[in-house]
Amino acid sequence: MTDRDLWQLSMREIADAVRSRSTTARAVIDAHLERIDAVNPAVNALTVVFHERARALADAVDAALDAGEDVGPLAGVPFTVKENIDLTWSASTSGWPFMAEAVPAKDATMVRRLLEAGAIPIGRGNMPDWGLRWDTDNDLFGRTLNPWDAFRVPGGSSGGDAVAVATGMTPLGLGNDYGGSLRLPAYAAGVCALRPSAGRIPAPMADITEPVSLSLQFFAVNGPIARTVDDLDTAFTVMHGADGSDPAALTLPHPAAYDGPRRVAVVRDPLGWGVDPQVAAAVDRAAAALAAAGWTVDDVEPPLIEEAATLWRRISTTEMVGAFLPGALPMPLSHGSTRYFLDNAEQTEVLASGEAYGGAWARRAVIAAAWERFQAEYPIVLGPVSARRMPEIGYDLSGPAATTELWRDHRLLVTVNFLGLPSVAVPTGLDEDGLPTGVQLIGPRNADHVSLAAGRDVEAALGGLTPVEARIAGAVA
Template sequence: MGAMTAPSAPAHDALGPHASAADIAGAVRRREVSAAEVVEAHLERIARVNPGMNALTVVFADRAREAASTVDSTLAAGGDPGPLAGVPISVKENIDLTWSATTNGWRGMAEAVPARDATIVQRMRDAGAVPIGRGNMPDFGMRWDTDNDLFGRTLNPWRPDRSVGGSSGGDAVSVATGMSAVGLGNDFGGSLRLPAYAAGVVGLRPSRGRVPRAAVAGYPVALTLQEFSVNGPMARTVDDVALALDVMRGVDATDPVSLDAPCVRDLPRRVGVVRSFGDGVDPRVVAGIERAAASLSRAGWEVVDVDPPRLEEAAVIWRRLSCTDMLMSLDPTDLGMPLGRSATAFLRDSTAAARPYETAREYAEAWAQRAVVAADWRRLQSEVPVILGPVSASRMRGPDYDLGGQDAADRAWRDLWLTVAANFLGLPSLAVPAGLADDGMPAGVQLIGPMFAEDAVLDAGRVVEAGVPALPAPPAGRADGE
């Protein structure tokens, strides 16, 4: 390989596979490159990379070119196309975009083209972003892997024998390999942060209500979806995630959960480190946590050890409530068509292991107990605002690791106690790479802040990002000779 001639560099850094969304938008706005050139470069990358990854289910070549032309025409006329001018984005299969069906990764919705864009999609498009493809996901986002009967499996760009995580796996791989600069996903139980960890990108789960999520007019929404699930961005840098958040955030008249709460500021620069819980944390995961903690310490943060209060209790209640609602919401009799094979197996195994609530009293008592857990966390975070710990207690396992019976379902859930606790409590949480582990996969950590303290976790994330070794491009996303 060393004797080969390297491919010619892109005409401008903004056209390269590692360009940040901020760099792309800045170059387009300064008219150093055109949005059309940016889109063509990304379409070429998709044509080369996506057949082997199956990350993008639909590619919007013609529509993306039209949108890029609109950005360029606005600039030529002296107008402002927005802070994301020309930035290619991917949109998860369960977020409405009128350019294609919102399938939720399920065959029963293969023709379900929405009548309007989701609010976050419209806000991104109004800011100049260009949807370039749809990100793959499991049926209704239920699994911690990305596979379905409609589109098939998404592969991990670092190692195909490892899961890419779920459920926003397609968008994570698209971002990691340079097919899009920002991915729009959602997080009910780690669905942004786990794929971000697996693919080596940054993923933000905002506070409950910070970013609008889908609410179908006239249809009831399960309480766990209202309380645990949020839309959020993925990108290759913390700054890009923050840029996308600024565009997407705020009240939406169609989403009764959305709000305009001010950001919590002026918090102590103190971080509590979680090194172990449950059955223990893999030493290679701990090594990433130590690198992140050292980066924060060098930057002047006070680093202390903490044990998150009622962590197992939070994870157990999250799981039992979630499985109770899933059984009601995803009944094949009501859906009119069965779920896919892997989703059916996951629902069967997880609900059997979780013991869904059987009575209204049990269900109500579980929601009441959340206030007890939340009070203990609030007391902790009044002293130690940011919690640093693993996204998963394990390194990413093989594809379908979350299937195979109740034991497999239990193991997958136990790895994510800290992750699902953030969903249970509605807290902002940022997944950030922490170098490369000795298994050839990215290491990663998450930073959990108090409610509405996104700025705190983003600030801490920038410090971690700057203080750990940068990741190379994943093997599946490298250009020839790179």
């Protein structure tokens, strides 16, 4: 064991300690519940906390270990579940008040697999309603605060889980990523996230019974947020693979290590549109770390980023406009999400005909093929998560032009979604204001282990930043 508090340990450290009986699953859960009770009132990251149920599951793990049973590789590890991922004893609200009683009949596959591995759900992570904003706020649960700076957004849409991981309330959060919703809040919180390749982890609902838009099928994935790259890998190893329900999910080998070509394409300023100095410095640090670890590092930009990012925006906005307009919104969005949706739609040229919509998807194959060829030479693309530091609260609602500025800032972020590629976000130290910096490491399609390998090398050189004590007035942390 270690002299650190149990809530400061990684997933692997917790599981090893519980399985070796150096501690108990109950002690682990109690420590995390105490941490939640102390910190969550200040940051509002978790919407629901499963005090009694988590303790009961921990007692069951301990009883099974006492009986000599194998309880799984993640024995006693707490995890949180984003509000749009199915968990049978808690409503999957997606941040909507009208879904407050929508308790699913089955667990999502990723939740079920973690439970079978001995892990224990401890709470629900907050999100913007419908996952619509790069912020975390809704009318049902309110705003999640960034623990590093309460005036800056925590990112979205998996902001609650990222803040919970960063502040020691859980070592693992489950989220999803349609336009950066895992990597951006991880960047804001100073933690790690894995956006897997499309199809590697099954859908967030237990059964698909309603139509699913093409962009959700191709752009959205589910994945883990954790404080270490090893923990991302451990969680992915448990969760990935087809489940006989999600028709897009597939089972592929997940190697434990990477022994292929070690070449990195560094994109310091995608498209030359500008980045904050702190962002440029973070990419420099990560590039130096990879070079020191034996990677060949070249400054070269992958092809067609602007077209990929533009088509991501046009396709996603076209589908949202089709869902919500014309006429009254069929689902009541919060004021913030309504404002963002309308401002973004005003700034985006929608694909107004079937020919234009089909043509956009046809171009995706051309762009993806160009990236496939590029990554045969450069398996890793290193670049910013965002071109700016996290903006202050309210920036995304400050007018239509702000939605375009944010999209420009996130141009490399959404390119990854458009192409369905794996990407690992890792922290790269603090800037001069004590705010976390970070980068993303984009791997080849279905080669998630390559991104993880590069992430480990950056992490080994630059270290982690969390758990952090929340810098918020009134925090008991």
